[in-house]
Amino acid sequence: MSSSQPILALRKATKKYAGVPAIQDVDFELLAGEVHAIVGENGAGKSTLTKVMAGVVNLTSGEMLIEGRAVNARTPTEARELGIAMVFQETSLIPTMTVAQNLYLGQEKFFNRLRGIYIAAQQFMQSLQFDVDPTAVVSKLGAAQKQMVEIARAVLHNAKVIIFDEPTASLTPEEKKYFFDLIASLKRRGVSVIFISHALEEALQVSDRITVLRDGRHVVTDQTRNFDRARIVQAMVGRDLSQTLYGQRKTSVRSQGRRVLSVQNLRMAAVVKNNSLSVFAGQVTGVFGLVGSGRTETFKVVAGVAKRDFMHGGEVLLNGKPVRYFVPAAAVRDGIAYVTEERKLEGFFETKSIADNVYMGLLAKLRNRLSLVSKTDAAAVGERWIKRLNIRAIGTDVKAIELSGGNQQKVVIAKSLVQEPELIIFDEPTRGVDVGAISEIHQLINRLADEGKAVVVISSYLPEVMSLSDRILVQRMGKVVEEFSALDATEEKIMYAAIH
Amino acid sequence: MIAIRQWTERVLGRGNAAITVPVLDGALKSNRLIEDAEVVAEFDAPEDLASDGHSLLLADGARVLRVDGAGAHEVERSFDRTISALACLPGGGIAVALGGNEVRVVGGPHDGRRYDAAGGRRLNAVNALVCTSSGRLLATDGSQTQPPERWKHDLMELGRTGRLVEFDLSDGSTRERAAELAYAFGAAPIGDDVVWVCESWRHRVVQIGGKFSGRAVVDALPGYPSRIAPAQGGGWWLTCFTLRTQLVEFVLREPAFRKRMLKEIDPRFWIAPALTSGNTYLEPMQGAHLKTMGVVKPWAPPRSYGLVIRLDEQGLIRYSLHSRFDGKHHGVVAAAELDDWLYLLCKGPRRLLRLSVAHARASLAAA
Numbered sequence A: 001m002s003s004s005q006p007i008l009a010l011r012k013a014t015k016k017y018a019g020v021p022a023i024q025d026v027d028f029e030l031l032a033g034e035v036h037a038i039v040g041e042n043g044a045g046k047s048t049l050t051k052v053m054a055g056v057v058n059l060t061s062g063e064m065l066i067e068g069r070a071v072n073a074r075t076p077t078e079a080r081e082l083g084i085a086m087v088f089q090e091t092s093l094i095p096t097m098t099v100a101q102n103l104y105l106g107q108e109k110f111f112n113r114l115r116g117i118y119i120a121a122q123q124f125m126q127s128l129q130f131d132v133d134p135t136a137v138v139s140k141l142g143a144a145q146k147q148m149v150e151i152a153r154a155v156l157h158n159a160k161v162i163i164f165d166e167p168t169a170s171l172t173p174e175e176k177k178y179f180f181d182l183i184a185s186l187k188r189r190g191v192s193v194i195f196i197s198h199a200l201e202e203a204l205q206v207s208d209r210i211t212v213l214r215d216g217r218h219v220v221t222d223q224t225r226n227f228d229r230a231r232i233v234q235a236m237v238g239r240d241l242s243q244t245l246y247g248q249r250k251t252s253v254r255s256q257g258r259r260v261l262s263v264q265n266l267r268m269a270a271v272v273k274n275n276s277l278s279v280f281a282g283q284v285t286g287v288f289g290l291v292g293s294g295r296t297e298t299f300k301v302v303a304g305v306a307k308r309d310f311m312h313g314g315e316v317l318l319n320g321k322p323v324r325y326f327v328p329a330a331a332v333r334d335g336i337a338y339v340t341e342e343r344k345l346e347g348f349f350e351t352k353s354i355a356d357n358v359y360m361g362l363l364a365k366l367r368n369r370l371s372l373v374s375k376t377d378a379a380a381v382g383e384r385w386i387k388r389l390n391i392r393a394i395g396t397d398v399k400a401i402e403l404s405g406g407n408q409q410k411v412v413i414a415k416s417l418v419q420e421p422e423l424i425i426f427d428e429p430t431r432g433v434d435v436g437a438i439s440e441i442h443q444l445i446n447r448l449a450d451e452g453k454a455v456v457v458i459s460s461y462l463p464e465v466m467s468l469s470d471r472i473l474v475q476r477m478g479k480v481v482e483e484f485s486a487l488d489a490t491e492e493k494i495m496y497a498a499i500h
Numbered sequence B: 001m002i003a004i005r006q007w008t009e010r011v012l013g014r015g016n017a018a019i020t021v022p023v024l025d026g027a028l029k030s031n032r033l034i035e036d037a038e039v040v041a042e043f044d045a046p047e048d049l050a051s052d053g054h055s056l057l058l059a060d061g062a063r064v065l066r067v068d069g070a071g072a073h074e075v076e077r078s079f080d081r082t083i084s085a086l087a088c089l090p091g092g093g094i095a096v097a098l099g100g101n102e103v104r105v106v107g108g109p110h111d112g113r114r115y116d117a118a119g120g121r122r123l124n125a126v127n128a129l130v131c132t133s134s135g136r137l138l139a140t141d142g143s144q145t146q147p148p149e150r151w152k153h154d155l156m157e158l159g160r161t162g163r164l165v166e167f168d169l170s171d172g173s174t175r176e177r178a179a180e181l182a183y184a185f186g187a188a189p190i191g192d193d194v195v196w197v198c199e200s201w202r203h204r205v206v207q208i209g210g211k212f213s214g215r216a217v218v219d220a221l222p223g224y225p226s227r228i229a230p231a232q233g234g235g236w237w238l239t240c241f242t243l244r245t246q247l248v249e250f251v252l253r254e255p256a257f258r259k260r261m262l263k264e265i266d267p268r269f270w271i272a273p274a275l276t277s278g279n280t281y282l283e284p285m286q287g288a289h290l291k292t293m294g295v296v297k298p299w300a301p302p303r304s305y306g307l308v309i310r311l312d313e314q315g316l317i318r319y320s321l322h323s324r325f326d327g328k329h330h331g332v333v334a335a336a337e338l339d340d341w342l343y344l345l346c347k348g349p350r351r352l353l354r355l356s357v358a359h360a361r362a363s364l365a366a367a
Helices: A046-053 A076-081 A099-103 A114-127 A143-156 A173-188 A200-206 A229-237 A295-302 A328-333 A343-347 A354-365 A375-388 A405-417 A435-450 A462-468 A491-499 B002-012 B148-156 B246-252 B255-264 B357-366
Strands: A006-017 A020-031 A035-039 A061-066 A069-071 A084-087 A161-165 A192-196 A209-214 A217-223 A259-268 A272-280 A283-289 A315-318 A336-339 A423-427 A454-458 A471-476 A479-485 B038-042 B046-051 B056-060 B063-067 B073-078 B083-088 B094-098 B102-106 B126-131 B137-141 B162-167 B174-181 B184-189 B195-199 B204-208 B216-218 B223-230 B236-243 B306-311 B317-323 B332-338 B341-346 B351-356
Touching (some): A006 A046, A020 A046, A035 A200, A046 A084, A046 A192, A099 A114, A099 A143, A114 A143, A143 A161, A192 A200, A200 A229, A217 A229, A259 A295, A272 A295, A272 A479, A283 A462, A283 A491, A295 A336, A295 A423, A295 A454, A328 A354, A354 A375, A354 A405, A375 A405, A405 A435, A435 A454, A471 A491, B046 B341, B046 B351, B102 B126, B126 B184, B126 B223, B174 B204, B204 B223, B306 B332, B317 B341, B317 B357, B341 B357, B351 B357
Parallel strands (some): A035 A192, A084 A161, A161 A192, A283 A454, A283 A471, A423 A454, B046 B083, B184 B223
Antiparallel strands (some): A006 A061, A061 A069, A209 A217, A259 A315, A471 A479, B046 B056, B063 B073, B083 B094, B094 B102, B162 B174, B184 B195, B236 B306, B341 B351
């Protein structure tokens, strides 16, 4: 049973990254002993909000209060001292250490008696009714047991607030059930729980109150009993499109050309499960899904960036011919370009010039490894693509790191397009890109489809998917579950398919 | 070397042993247009449809019926054997295939012509007839080893003995245009010398004649293609009598299992494509042939299915009509377009259906 006293509150909380607000003027209250679910689309600001509470990032403006007292948690350690612990999607346990060693990590004395630590850990775990062997090495534990250790560590540090970021994403159904029991037991102990989830059923089932965020702003907070799925979805996506870049609704779609790509029963570990889809020439195929739905992984397999299951991994057919790439260069030679979502990590060489980056894209296409690299050619190619994509730079020798996010993305795109691909996969093409560049990138994508190329756009932003795509594939739990014509699609329908 | 590769593929589930089927997406996205089509009439043993541009003819057992849109019909011709294919001839008259091994012309300037062989080999399983603009008659002879009604046997034996044959009605000569086809079933004359032929067991439509002879026009179909009919305004209606499933694909790669199944099991209960299903509990159950809360999942992979594909002149798929697994209008083997109505012959429930093409297009555009 929760009390009406907020144990944690945020007032006008704003966090900006490079001037772009991830959350803005968010007011949030967590009551003592309540389970509070935070839901929203990808990029709605859920993670940023909770990271602020956990001291992982600091507010640009606004304040945080604990039991009515203004506090400033600048680091996770400071937040933990204030009684706030966060359990991340990827656990922060050290896999080579035992459960007990992980529990007491950071509390070691000058002399430690391992047996004493094990006994203390055993007693503590039993008090929480967690069935985990304290002498077990963490790497040998299942996902649910790892989470139990994380929770135990939080409780051991006297956490009054425990924040879970997508806690059930990696759990099996049985483990999920066990996890919900754990939440209930934490609640009984008076611990407040914040719970981020894309699975609305879980939010509706477990929480006392739900907060919906959209585009970094607070939309609504209410008792869970006052919500149903439809109301949550409406609150999650109900933005006024006329006020945005994506205000124009599609009135016509391109007709499909020949089938360029056919993915049949593709499997990749637990992420892509028996996935089948087609991509056609002369169309933009939008792919939407929540984080963890296997969209990126599916197309990384297509582009040779990732590998499908070694046995019974399904088939990928390019123009009707089965292909299996072990390295992306082979896919590039066959006419597949993958524009990565991680442009800084995988997209370009940041200390190289624009011309060098673009030219390296061209070299990847060349079959002859002995081709000579010509600086003159590189400069000419760079010049051509700077003009073609309107990259704003003072010259071809400007280093990629010195460009804005939008122009960096254009370099990544140029590096792919210089290969003259037949199939172009854009993964989050406008993430972290300014509005002007978004418009130009969208025009480019449309132009490619008009030229008869097969274009795939993977995006977490629904308005983008809807404004660009001729057909929209929705992925959930590792496979395509629904297909919409862009004329038929609405944000509610797509979101419903993505989470239902 | 080949044996090692095959063994490796079987172990790893790759190459020929990757049991996968193309997905129904894009223009093949499923709908209920065939299921919701108007039932014109039911027949005893319907086999094929033909149109002379003014009226509709239907082969039913050993009779050719003239059918109107309201379902009323009269017997046009009767024969002594079952009709396996039917075509209207441009100069008047009709051509029929009887029992699969004889082609006969009735009426018109070539009345009385009979063929029981072509290209030096006897006809065996003629399942489609079509006339070219120059007046020659084309026939697909599905198999050299099995008669038309034993098509399932041909599939399970991985038959590759289909032929496309041509009859010159003016001089009576015959010619074999293509052989070793994986069950030839349906043809479309594209030009004087070019013909598209359906190869059911290879799930494709292949071009015979012309510069690109042997090239697949439509490839990797998710179903088993059958007869093709011209569409008004250009293009074609391609019927598929059922869909491919992973289970059947798996069985087709297991020779020992197939051999025993052919020997010991009643063909009605084989794990094989069917024109109708759900009639008895003895039928093989498929992985997704499941009831959830008392409702058969409509997206489940079917044993039988209804599918008609609209192709444009280049063979690109424009849209498709479906009767899904939970429907009844399965096993569509023939189509004919007449006065903006598309008539479909569902061999499964033995029904003639019709639907408005304009309405179908409008409903797909709105969907």
